[in-house]
Amino acid sequence: MKRKVISAALLSLLIVGETAAARKPSATFKRAPEPTVQTHVDGYLGGRIDACIRVRVMSEDENLLVAPFRQRNETNRWQSEFWGKWTLGAIGAYRYNRDPQLLQKIGNGVSGLLSTQSEDGYIGNYAPEAQLTNWDVWGQKYTLLGLLAYYDLTGDKKAIEGACKLADRLMTVIPAKKEIEMAGIYRGLPPSSILEPIVYLYNRTGNGKYLDFAKYIVGRWETDKGPQLIGKALAGVPVAERFPFKSGWETWCSWDNGQKAYEMMSCYDGLLELYKITKNPDYLKAVEATVRNIIDEEINIAGSGSAFECFYHGKRLQTDPAYHTMEPALR
DSSP: OHHHHHHHHHHHHHHHHHHHHHHSOOOOOOOOOOOSOOOOOOHHHHHHHHHIIIIIITTSOHHHHHHHHHHOOBSSOOGGGHHHHHHHHHHHHHHHHOOHHHHHHHHHHHHHHHTTOOTTOOOOSBOGGGTTSTTHHHHHHHHHHHHHHHHHHHOOHHHHHHHHHHHHHHHHHTTTTOOGGGSSTGGGHHHHTTHHHHHHHHHHHOOHHHHHHHHHHHHHHTSSSSOOTTHHHHTTOOGGGSSOOOSSHHHHTSTTOOOBHHHHHHHHHHHHHHHHHHOOHHHHHHHHHHHHHHHHHTOOTTSOOOBTTBOSOTTTTTTSOOSSOOOOOOO
């Protein structure tokens, strides 16, 4: 009987909420400020920049980047990061050269991506039974970053509305189906790095639910299962010793590995953005302690600090043979 009363109460709240939403005017959004300085580089370096944009950025087929989002048959890999990464790079290139053909190409990619969005808001390439595993949420992070960057560039509301719909859907399945730290490998580093675009969504919409979700993500970091990015940093634990794991492919590519460099730094990107809003001193201290540890103990003579994409006391061991060096650790 008690359960029925609670269910009825929840239903009534949903009905009231839907009615209020129907009366509510359309959302207003705020774009990030446009860069005020336009830079152009001449000489040899400028020629290399132009060649990179022409040969690498402009040559990409944006339709091929969208194709995995239509297929949705992935179970464990990361193709869904490619659209967002290319879009971010292409938008940076366009801000530099203002090539209208490049802008059209970016817009075509955005339109194609948004056409794959499900009614429930999902944009991704994972099969339904594999969603919220491996790199699914990680890919959604780059989708959000790409859509928000395009909105900032053009003011196209379809982009930010699609981003909101994607984030809202994610917030219905997390934590209802899984806590954020359990929605991907590497102790939840890839999925919880979605913190960064969630904070950006709050900045652009002013909607407190995104700020609440950002705080939820950071709160889950400090649980027994979480990556403990704040607590271990404040305790002075080196990044190479956060969660030691046994050597070998099976343990490297697993949930137990909490030393994955790129994904860890992606989380700290988001924490810095959240600090700008909350001014929580522990957030800034954790980032500063981690960066200092990486500079002091990981960065080698070649400028990176990871082997097989993980922190491992890279400066100290840089003269020892190492495999799969070195995915850049700093963004």
